[in-house]
Amino acid sequence: MSVRCPVRIGVLGCADIARRRMLPAMAALGDTEIAAVASRDEDTAARTAMPYGCRAVADYAELVTLPDVEAVYVPLPVALHAEWVEAALRAGKHVLAEKPLTTDPERSRALFALARRRGLVLRENVMFVHHAQHAAVRRLVDDGVIGELRSFHAAFAVPRRPDGDIRLVPELGGGALWDVGVYPVRAAVHFLGAGLRVAGAVLTRDRHGREVDTAGSALLRTPDGVGAHLDFGMDHAYRSSYELWGSAGRITVDHAFTPPADRRPVLRVTGATGTREVVLEPDDQVANTVREFARAVRAAGTGPLPRPAGRAEEAALLQADLLADVRRGADLGLAHARPSLSGTEYS
Numbered sequence: 001m002s003v004r005c006p007v008r009i010g011v012l013g014c015a016d017i018a019r020r021r022m023l024p025a026m027a028a029l030g031d032t033e034i035a036a037v038a039s040r041d042e043d044t045a046a047r048t049a050m051p052y053g054c055r056a057v058a059d060y061a062e063l064v065t066l067p068d069v070e071a072v073y074v075p076l077p078v079a080l081h082a083e084w085v086e087a088a089l090r091a092g093k094h095v096l097a098e099k100p101l102t103t104d105p106e107r108s109r110a111l112f113a114l115a116r117r118r119g120l121v122l123r124e125n126v127m128f129v130h131h132a133q134h135a136a137v138r139r140l141v142d143d144g145v146i147g148e149l150r151s152f153h154a155a156f157a158v159p160r161r162p163d164g165d166i167r168l169v170p171e172l173g174g175g176a177l178w179d180v181g182v183y184p185v186r187a188a189v190h191f192l193g194a195g196l197r198v199a200g201a202v203l204t205r206d207r208h209g210r211e212v213d214t215a216g217s218a219l220l221r222t223p224d225g226v227g228a229h230l231d232f233g234m235d236h237a238y239r240s241s242y243e244l245w246g247s248a249g250r251i252t253v254d255h256a257f258t259p260p261a262d263r264r265p266v267l268r269v270t271g272a273t274g275t276r277e278v279v280l281e282p283d284d285q286v287a288n289t290v291r292e293f294a295r296a297v298r299a300a301g302t303g304p305l306p307r308p309a310g311r312a313e314e315a316a317l318l319q320a321d322l323l324a325d326v327r328r329g330a331d332l333g334l335a336h337a338r339p340s341l342s343g344t345e346y347s
Contacts (some may be wrong), residue, residue: 147248
């Protein structure tokens with residue numbers, strides 16, 4: 001069921017994810033309407049806005065104060081998130097911001113607190129958690145199909161980024177941890193919940209002069225000793241998967257984080273009698289995410305929101321703390337690391 005009237009959204013930036021995935025979803029759903037698109041380049045704004053018949057704006061500050069914009073979507077580089085998320089909230093707009101919300105957990109907390117005080121919705125755009133396949137996995141685990149959970153493994157990696165890609169620019173918040181590491185970390189939060197701690201971490205750079213981390217691994221643990229082994233990178237053969245391993249079996253999910261909307265997910269369940277496949281119906285996590293945001297906006301009252309403002313905020317802050325701890329843990333290892341024979345640097 002659609003919200004009673006579409007939420008009018010202003011798009012702050014013309015990143016690839018906005019053009020390929022989010023804008024088409026916003027335009028297709030009855031829950032949202034694209035009111036304006038902003039870019040610091042006037043031609044880029046005009047080209048991006050044209051298919052949707054909406055206003056093109058060549059100034060971010062102008063977009064966040066437009067009276068007919070109710071909510072702002074922020075797909076800017078992560079280093080710019082805090083500034084413009086705060087500007088939008090102070091202008092009275094609800095906000096959907098690309099992940100991670102910021103690279104500083106305390107800044108993220110301050111932004112969520114500001115949103116609550118003003119009765120506004122603030123969401124971090126982690127789309128995979130809105131795909132139905134993960135709820136199906138949780139049901140299998142809750143039903144005891146794999147016995148008691150012993151460990152969790154997750155990996156997300158993509159091929160090498162071309163020179164000049166903003167994800168390779170440190171001043172813009174580039175690097176594998178912020179760009180792809182967020183996926184396995186959030187998956188660990190999603191399935192293992194609060195109490196996760198970083199037991200060890202490493203971040204590496206490639207041998208091509210990159211100024212940011214291009215790969216990493218982390219070991220997390222729950223208070224009762226369940227381990228989470230996470231790998232990520234952006235100089236790899238593509239991989240997008242996780243596995244829950246229990247005392248009586250395991251569940252493996254491929255195409256876990258960015259499945260196409262028409263893909264039929266396949267869960268592989270392995271137990272004492274072998275492996276069986278559970279084939280699910282296709283689901284559109286992008287549409288689900290946009291729809292959930294629109295409904296949250298329409299459900300928001302005029303007064304301050306409760307603290308915390310729901311599970312989405314709690315999960316985002318758990319994720320923020322873990323990402324920061326991975327960064328700190330990897331940096332701590334630098335002081336004692338020797339140069340590797342392959343020339344890889346640790347940061």
